[in-house]
Amino acid sequence: MLICIPDVLDARQVAYFRDVMSQTVWEDGRTTAGSQSSLVKNNLQLPQDGAAARELGDLVLDALAACPTFVSAALPLRIFPPLFNRYGAGHDFGLHVDNAIRGVPRTSVRIRTDLSVTLFLADPDEYDGGELVIEDHYGAQEVKLPAGHLVLYPSTSLHLVREVTRGERVASFFWLQSMIRDNVVRSLLFDLDQTIQGLTERLGAGDPACVKLTGVYHNLIRIWAEA
Amino acid sequence: MLICVPDVLSKETVAQFRSVMDAAEWEDGASTAGAQPPSVKSNEQLPPNGELSRRLGERLLQAIVSHPGFVAAAIPLRIYPPMFNRYRVGHRFGVHVDNAVRGDALTGVRIRADLAVTVFLSEPEEYDGGELVVDDAYDSHQVKLPAGALAVYPASDLHMISPVTRGARVASFFWVQSMIRQESVRDVIYDLDAAIQQLAPRLGGDDEDVMKLGGVYHNLIRHWSEV
Numbered sequence: 001m002l003i004c005i006p007d008v009l010d011a012r013q014v015a016y017f018r019d020v021m022s023q024t025v026w027e028d029g030r031t032t033a034g035s036q037s038s039l040v041k042n043n044l045q046l047p048q049d050g051a052a053a054r055e056l057g058d059l060v061l062d063a064l065a066a067c068p069t070f071v072s073a074a075l076p077l078r079i080f081p082p083l084f085n086r087y088g089a090g091h092d093f094g095l096h097v098d099n100a101i102r103g104v105p106r107t108s109v110r111i112r113t114d115l116s117v118t119l120f121l122a123d124p125d126e127y128d129g130g131e132l133v134i135e136d137h138y139g140a141q142e143v144k145l146p147a148g149h150l151v152l153y154p155s156t157s158l159h160l161v162r163e164v165t166r167g168e169r170v171a172s173f174f175w176l177q178s179m180i181r182d183n184v185v186r187s188l189l190f191d192l193d194q195t196i197q198g199l200t201e202r203l204g205a206g207d208p209a210c211v212k213l214t215g216v217y218h219n220l221i222r223i224w225a226e227a
Numbered sequence: 228m229l230i231c232v233p234d235v236l237s238k239e240t241v242a243q244f245r246s247v248m249d250a251a252e253w254e255d256g257a258s259t260a261g262a263q264p265p266s267v268k269s270n271e272q273l274p275p276n277g278e279l280s281r282r283l284g285e286r287l288l289q290a291i292v293s294h295p296g297f298v299a300a301a302i303p304l305r306i307y308p309p310m311f312n313r314y315r316v317g318h319r320f321g322v323h324v325d326n327a328v329r330g331d332a333l334t335g336v337r338i339r340a341d342l343a344v345t346v347f348l349s350e351p352e353e354y355d356g357g358e359l360v361v362d363d364a365y366d367s368h369q370v371k372l373p374a375g376a377l378a379v380y381p382a383s384d385l386h387m388i389s390p391v392t393r394g395a396r397v398a399s400f401f402w403v404q405s406m407i408r409q410e411s412v413r414d415v416i417y418d419l420d421a422a423i424q425q426l427a428p429r430l431g432g433d434d435e436d437v438m439k440l441g442g443v444y445h446n447l448i449r450h451w452s453e454v
Contacts, residue, residue: 188446195439199426202436209429212422213440219415220447 001187002134002141002153003073008063008119009148017056017121021084021170024052029085029093040094043161046084048105057082060119060172072193073152075179075186077227078111080104082119082174087130092163095135098155102175113155113175114183120145120171127167134159154183179225189224192217228414229361229368229380232296235346236375240290244283244348248311248397251279256312267321270388273311276333284309287346287399291377299420300379302406302413304454305338307331309346309401314357316395320388322362327382329402340382340402341410347372347398354394361386379403381410406452416451419444 009017026044033041046053060082064070080102087093102111118132124144132143132151135158143151153159155175180186196213203210236244253271273280287309291297307329314320330337345359351371359370359378362385370378380386382402407413423440430437 185450188443188450191439192443195436195443199436209422209425212418212425216415216419216422219418223411223415
């Protein structure tokens with residue numbers, strides 16, 4: 001399931017990100033690519049150990065933690081330090097699947113990549129092309145969101161970024177290991193949580209049915225979570 | 228979790244059962260005691276493979292499998308042919324756990340006994356003592372229900388029938404293999420169903436949130452059921 005979440009960063013935050021990024025030297029994006037994807041990857045990245053990537057990455061993580069929809073949809077256990085990329089005219093990233101396991105550089109932490117995230121940092125009118133195309137069992141879905149919005153999708157999906165033909169597509173991307181490994185189970189929990197949120201607004205948090213459902217939600221997490 | 232379901236049989240049906248049973252030949256209950264020593268179990272039973280037992284059992288199952296309260300609590304896959312027993316003054320069944328797997332000689336049906344069911348066929352005023360006592364992780368539950376009601380509980384829980392000191396306690400009992408093997412999971416699904424049953428009359432069965440919860444319920448069954 002592909003989930004788009006609006007307004008993870010506001011316009012002021014996006015402007016700050018863009019300002020920091022414009023003053024930084026970018027490197028070839030193949031430094032973090034796996035063996036298959038390095039053949040089809042053609043873009044620029046902020047050096048992942050550089051001060052800019054680290055500062056902005058921490059800001060992204062703060063914004064994610066403050067976003068209940070993201071937490072509900074991803075149920076994150078470990079998040080890879082966010083990376084940042086830039087596609088200028090002529091850049092693209094061909095069809096690939098992300099590596100299953102990612103080590104966090106200079107730590108012993110390994111992450112199973114259950115979910116991939118792209119946080120858009122350029123508005124759609126800044127560039128042509130550059131759509132993120134995700135293939136799932138239902139077909140290909142094209143994603144191009146306003147700056148500050150993100151898309152969350154299973155890392156098992158084949159995906160690509162179309163060639164940019166005008167302007168620049170700037171984004172943050174990263175992976176996460178969810179407490180809930182199975183995509184089907186995670187979507188079910190997301191559906192349940194969203195329904196409970198809706199009912200709580202209508203009936204009040206103290207309504208006996210809402211209390212019972214909240215118990216069901218947490219008991220399901222208890223049964224399924226890896227923590 | 229021990230669950231009591233009222234009014235599974237009408238009082239008229241109970242009276243019909245009793246008039247046939249009270250006139251029948253009963254035998255010593257030791258023949259179905261499994262590995263339990265005879266000192267643990269003292270009661271009478273209708274011969275389990277006899278025509279009467281089977282006929283009443285069929286009729287009982289017809290009422291039970293169409294009862295929403297029982298279906299929600301047990302999520303039954305296979306049901307062992309019901310047996311009928313009677314505890315008179317001095318009879319008892321000491322603390323025990325039911326055999327894990329039961330095969331029926333007549334039908335060849337073999338089931339994993341996930342749940343035990345007692346259907347009460349005497350009114351509480353007809354006898355003293357004879358409580359069904361079920362010990363779970365938290366508590367010891369004493370159960371003595373009106374005729375026509377049933378109690379369903381995990382066959383893995385220790386349970387006993389306390390000595391009858393007056394009158395006679397007549398009941399049917401049988402085992403169920405549930406589509407949902409694990410008790411904690413079955414409990415969560417039961418709670419979700421209970422919340423839906425509570426919300427549907429308040430908000431309407433076609434309410435969007437009620438529909439979504441119904442979807443979650445069926446997706447949980449799809450995920451976990453063995454059929």
